[in-house]
Amino acid sequence: MIRLTRRNGNSFVLNAELIKFVEEVPDTIITLRDGEKILVTEDADTVVDRALEYARHIRFLPEA
DSSP states (O other): OEEEEBTTSOEEEEOGGGEEEEEESSSEEEEETTSOEEEESSOHHHHHHHHHHHHHHHHOOOOO
16 A cells, blocks of 8 residues: 545555556556546656555565
């Protein structure tokens, strides 16, 4: 799970395993595997970093 912020300022927690892709156009949009889209204040690199950290924590992946 990763903590993110919606455009309205509300914080929420997202299951990172549901992320299909992340894009900046210019706002950051996360598209989930079911097609749902979520607009967040964090940039794409931050979302990816948090998702990777989550994966390392869950799967014990080595740090880069």
